[in-house]
Amino acid sequence: MESMNKSGIHGDQEVTMAELVRDHGHLWNITFSYVNSMALKCAVELGIADVIHRHGQPLPLSVLLTKLSILPSRTDSFRRIMRLLVHSGLFASSTAGDEEEEAYALTPISASFLVTSKADNMSPFVLTILDPVIVNPGHCLSRWFTSAAEPPTAFDLFHGKSVFELTGNNPEFNVNFNLGMAADASFMAKLILKQYGDGVFRGLRSLVDVGGGIGAMATAIAEAFPQIKCAVFDLPHVVSSLQGNPTVAAIAGNMFEFVPPADAWILHDWNDEDCVRILRNCKKAIPPKEEGGKVIIIEMVMKLENEEDGSIHDETTETQLLLDVHMMVPAPGKERSEAEWKRHTVTSSPHSDAAKSDSILAPTGKLRSEARVAQLGQQSFSFIVVPPKLSFLAPRLIPLDLRCGSAEASRSFFAAISLSLPLPDCGSAEASITSLDAISLSLPLAVSTLNLPCGSAEASRSLLTNLRGEASRSPSLSTSCHEAFVLAADPSL
Numbered sequence: 001m002e003s004m005n006k007s008g009i010h011g012d013q014e015v016t017m018a019e020l021v022r023d024h025g026h027l028w029n030i031t032f033s034y035v036n037s038m039a040l041k042c043a044v045e046l047g048i049a050d051v052i053h054r055h056g057q058p059l060p061l062s063v064l065l066t067k068l069s070i071l072p073s074r075t076d077s078f079r080r081i082m083r084l085l086v087h088s089g090l091f092a093s094s095t096a097g098d099e100e101e102e103a104y105a106l107t108p109i110s111a112s113f114l115v116t117s118k119a120d121n122m123s124p125f126v127l128t129i130l131d132p133v134i135v136n137p138g139h140c141l142s143r144w145f146t147s148a149a150e151p152p153t154a155f156d157l158f159h160g161k162s163v164f165e166l167t168g169n170n171p172e173f174n175v176n177f178n179l180g181m182a183a184d185a186s187f188m189a190k191l192i193l194k195q196y197g198d199g200v201f202r203g204l205r206s207l208v209d210v211g212g213g214i215g216a217m218a219t220a221i222a223e224a225f226p227q228i229k230c231a232v233f234d235l236p237h238v239v240s241s242l243q244g245n246p247t248v249a250a251i252a253g254n255m256f257e258f259v260p261p262a263d264a265w266i267l268h269d270w271n272d273e274d275c276v277r278i279l280r281n282c283k284k285a286i287p288p289k290e291e292g293g294k295v296i297i298i299e300m301v302m303k304l305e306n307e308e309d310g311s312i313h314d315e316t317t318e319t320q321l322l323l324d325v326h327m328m329v330p331a332p333g334k335e336r337s338e339a340e341w342k343r344h345t346v347t348s349s350p351h352s353d354a355a356k357s358d359s360i361l362a363p364t365g366k367l368r369s370e371a372r373v374a375q376l377g378q379q380s381f382s383f384i385v386v387p388p389k390l391s392f393l394a395p396r397l398i399p400l401d402l403r404c405g406s407a408e409a410s411r412s413f414f415a416a417i418s419l420s421l422p423l424p425d426c427g428s429a430e431a432s433i434t435s436l437d438a439i440s441l442s443l444p445l446a447v448s449t450l451n452l453p454c455g456s457a458e459a460s461r462s463l464l465t466n467l468r469g470e471a472s473r474s475p476s477l478s479t480s481c482h483e484a485f486v487l488a489a490d491p492s493l
């Protein structure tokens with residue numbers, strides 16, 4: 001029996017069927033993890049959190065559908081996307097009213113970060129990071145690794161220009177990008193001011209946020225420490241929106257050429273050489289340490305091991321690894337360990353030893369992990385497995401996956417095997433399944449594994465009814481068809 005379970009070889013090791021199925025599921029989860037991002041994007045675009053928030057208590061599905069103007073024909077799809085969002089921890093499922101109607105509530109994550117009227121609203125950030133302008137270059141990462149032209153980033157390879165050149169000549173994207181960055185910066189400012197505020201900022205007279213976008217961080221600091229004269233230094237098309245701002249001054253320029261005098265910030269968008277160039281310019285612009293000059297670096301600090309148990313698979317690690325790889329797509333950036341940051345701050349100091357470096361390293365990696373909105377980690381999958389009991393059908397088994405067939409293709413397939421079925425909208429995508437027609441013509445009758453996830457409820461029901469009718473006329477199939485339907489309906493399998 002044991003040998004029956006061994007079904008594959010990993011290196012020199014034999015693996016069991018259970019291990020193979022688990023590993024296959026793991027691969028699927030990674031492959032499909034973008035679906036979590038797209039579901040989140042859909043939730044943000046529809047404004048689901050706002051509608052639930054305004055209701056103030058669990059919102060019945062029927063009301064949610066009306067308020068969001070969801071088409072009646074999309075009710076089932078909407079319920080399914082909500083099910084995924086509940087699974088991701090963005091919403092909670094609940095009931096409402098005497099009839100205990102299916103309802104949805106906010107979770108701490110959506111209540112804090114997806115309600116647009118809240119100070120920590122991260123919706124603009126979600127929409128920026130998931131904008132096709134940013135996501136699409138990810139598709140050419142492998143080409144970027146080997147491209148003879150050596151473009152600086154996958155973004156440059158895809159768009160033919162850098163992300164900041166693109167913000168410069170695409171006003172709509174410029175506005176959205178800056179709002180997205182500002183959403184994240186506002187939240188980080190709040191955490192940093194709370195945790196490091198007094199120690200880092202008290203006593204400063206002036207401060208420049210280098211690459212400070214539309215001033216979210218600088219504004220938060222100016223409001224917390226009104227005695228500090230705060231300015232934002234960024235590209236002209238970015239700081240133009242800050243002209244006349246009473247809280248922070250706007251200075252347009254290129255940080256690789258100069259940095260205005262005061263204290264400064266730096267970002268993770270740059271490679272090591274660029275970081276050193278920017279830090280050197282900051283260094284030139286600040287007074288000596290004794291006179292209160294300092295470079296403040298607010299960055300994630302990569303730490304790939306869990307302090308408690310040394311494991312590397314906690315959520316913080318995943319955040320750091322994802323952000324680090326993300327940073328190589330739109331910009332030549334990276335996340336750095338504490339040792340790497342120390343090396344840069346020393347390299348950029350005119351003095352050669354660390355003791356004389358006047359930089360402060362404020363580790364924010366943990367904070368960032370707390371700020372995480374979407375969990376892109378593992379989701380459990382269920383499988384529909386044809387049990388050995390049905391294996392006698394194998395020669396006539398057609399694994400039928402209607403997800404990819406158009407309604408017409410599905411219908412013609414069934415017509416070909418003498419089951420004329422009304423399939424109103426079975427099959428969602430337009431991909432062709434002509435090969436199924438070919439198979440079906442060579443097989444007189446036998447449909448044993450059915451994958452119904454894409455058919456409407458009505459289509460599935462009529463398909464099952466027709467198959468049951470067909471099965472009752474064919475005694476050898478009746479039990480097995482019935483069992484197959486039960487299996488398909490049981491999500492735990």
Ligand SMILES: C[S@@+](CC[C@H](N)C(=O)[O-])C[C@H]1O[C@@H](n2cnc3c(N)ncnc32)[C@H](O)[C@@H]1O
Pocket residue numbers: 164178181182185210211212213214215216217233234235238253254255256267269
């Ligand atoms: C990742 S965003 C950070 C935004 C910002 N820290 C915030 O709080 O919103 C990088 C910023 O660097 C700016 N930037 C890029 N190249 C620059 C340059 N050569 N000189 C000055 N700023 C630059 C961009 O315009 C953008 O605002």
